[in-house]
Amino acid sequence: MDRRQMKSRTAIFRAFSTLLEKKRYEHITVQEIIDAADVGRSTFYAHFETKDMLLKEMCSDIFDHIFTGNPCKNTCARRNECDRVGFCDNNIECGGGALCKYETETPELEAKLAHILWHLKDSKSDIVGILTSESSDLFMNYLREYLLKLFRMYLPDFHADVPEAFLLNHLVGSFADTIKWWVKENMETSPEQTAKYFMEMTETH
Amino acid sequence: MDRRQMKSRTAIFRAFSTLLEKKRYEHITVQEIIDAADVGRSTFYAHFETKDMLLKEMCSDIFDHIFTGNPCKNTCARRNECDRVGFCDNNIECGGGALCKYETETPELEAKLAHILWHLKDSKSDIVGILTSESSDLFMNYLREYLLKLFRMYLPDFHADVPEAFLLNHLVGSFADTIKWWVKENMETSPEQTAKYFMEMTETH
DNA sequence: GTGTTATCGAACAACTTGTTTGATTATATT
DNA sequence: AATATAATCAAACAAGTTGTTCGATAACAC
Numbered sequence: 001m002d003r004r005q006m007k008s009r010t011a012i013f014r015a016f017s018t019l020l021e022k023k024r025y026e027h028i029t030v031q032e033i034i035d036a037a038d039v040g041r042s043t044f045y046a047h048f049e050t051k052d053m054l055l056k057e058m059c060s061d062i063f064d065h066i067f068t069g070n071p072c073k074n075t076c077a078r079r080n081e082c083d084r085v086g087f088c089d090n091n092i093e094c095g096g097g098a099l100c101k102y103e104t105e106t107p108e109l110e111a112k113l114a115h116i117l118w119h120l121k122d123s124k125s126d127i128v129g130i131l132t133s134e135s136s137d138l139f140m141n142y143l144r145e146y147l148l149k150l151f152r153m154y155l156p157d158f159h160a161d162v163p164e165a166f167l168l169n170h171l172v173g174s175f176a177d178t179i180k181w182w183v184k185e186n187m188e189t190s191p192e193q194t195a196k197y198f199m200e201m202t203e204t205h
Numbered sequence: 206m207d208r209r210q211m212k213s214r215t216a217i218f219r220a221f222s223t224l225l226e227k228k229r230y231e232h233i234t235v236q237e238i239i240d241a242a243d244v245g246r247s248t249f250y251a252h253f254e255t256k257d258m259l260l261k262e263m264c265s266d267i268f269d270h271i272f273t274g275n276p277c278k279n280t281c282a283r284r285n286e287c288d289r290v291g292f293c294d295n296n297i298e299c300g301g302g303a304l305c306k307y308e309t310e311t312p313e314l315e316a317k318l319a320h321i322l323w324h325l326k327d328s329k330s331d332i333v334g335i336l337t338s339e340s341s342d343l344f345m346n347y348l349r350e351y352l353l354k355l356f357r358m359y360l361p362d363f364h365a366d367v368p369e370a371f372l373l374n375h376l377v378g379s380f381a382d383t384i385k386w387w388v389k390e391n392m393e394t395s396p397e398q399t400a401k402y403f404m405e406m407t408e409t410h
Numbered sequence: 411g412t413g414t415t416a417t418c419g420a421a422c423a424a425c426t427t428g429t430t431t432g433a434t435t436a437t438a439t440t
Numbered sequence: 441a442a443t444a445t446a447a448t449c450a451a452a453c454a455a456g457t458t459g460t461t462c463g464a465t466a467a468c469a470c
Contacts, residue, residue: 177382235428250429254428
């Protein structure tokens with residue numbers, strides 16, 4: 001990719017991210033993003049069709065990074081580290097070849113959830129502001145899509161006397177809420193402890 | 206209140222509600238609301254400062270109706286019935302003097318939750334479209350405020366080994382998700398059964 | 411070094427918001 | 441039924457937003 005393209009793209013992501021911490025998504029104008037990113041008007045529209053598309057691409061960027069081994073492309077503050085913090089979905093090597101430093105030996109759900117929280121904490125500067133902002137719903141909705149896939153895999157572990165669709169919805173929603181709570185509380189609780197809290201609430205009897 | 210005012214206000218609420226079922230909140234323009242409600246531009250602004258304020262007032266209108274005994278003022282489709290379907294927070298008479306038809310004898314949490322669901326179902330035509338739309342987050346956030354107060358009262362009933370703030374957040378979030386799921390599934394499950402599902406997932410051991 | 415390609419900035423039409431105007435009409439009151 | 445009050449309306453307004461187009465300029469890859 002052209003270095004110029006890369007530069008513009010990153011500048012736009014950064015500007016957008018910064019703005020999202022301060023204002024609600026709907027109240028952010030493309031003009032503000034352009035000004036903050038310091039790029040030409042036509043440059044913005046050469047990269048993104050609309051503001052909505054920008055958001056979508058940004059979310060994919062972040063969550064792909066957290067849930068899969070793909071190194072993030074633009075939004076991560078410390079790009080050099082990114083290569084080794086991918087989340088190994090199949091318990092194999094992370095993106096970049098090196099073993100993910102947050103990888104755990106046991107592929108238990110609780111460990112996996114803690115794993116995700118670790119990655120969230122790692123990319124703190126990128127997401128924490130957004131997740132605590134008034135625009136967080138948009139992100140949470142994207143995040144939910146990823147969580148849905150994850151929990152579907154672990155569904156057989158749960159034995160509650162409720163319909164499967166209800167259970168899945170409940171698990172995804174609860175963990176999404178847990179993340180939101182955790183971030184709002186400045187991630188003070190450790191990822192392991194937080195994951196444990198979550199399991200404590202959802203363990204079926 | 207002047208009949209004209211009332212008419213305009215209702216027309217705007219209705220138009221807004223209808224639009225919300227089709228489009229995301231952010232993409233609805235004041236002009237569209239005005240056109241759909243068939244009121245003058247200046248009339249809209251005489252009633253509501255901004256689109257945000259319209260949303261806020263509409264939410265208060267709906268949720269006050271469901272959680273308290275106040276008869277709803279504008280959004281309810283069948284206004285004559287409204288007077289007797291208030292939610293009796295203290296187990297006393299509903300708004301209007303008559304006893305709420307959904308009132309239960311036992312002030313247990315489970316019954317109370319079912320009670321809320323009944324009211325939601327009753328005002329189906331007003332909310333169901335919105336709650337399944339892409340704008341639902343906005344409503345859920347307002348709804349959460351009401352749920353927060355409710356669950357805080359019942360907090361002593363739960364004995365989980367987690368911080369109180371976490372527990373409260375979890376309960377509110379879970380029930381909000383339950384509502385969302387229930388509405389999405391066309392409210393097919395009975396309120397009582399749905400409340401039971403919720404309790405099944407949150408009962409502490 | 412040369413051709414390619416991204417950026418810039420300016421200008422553009424179409425649309426949005428929120429306000430103001432004065433004329434018109436419905437309402438409540440007596 | 442007459443009158444004063446108050447809400448509605450349409451039209452016009454400035455200020456701002458969106459998404460597109462254009463030629464000129466500069467950075468890039470090979």
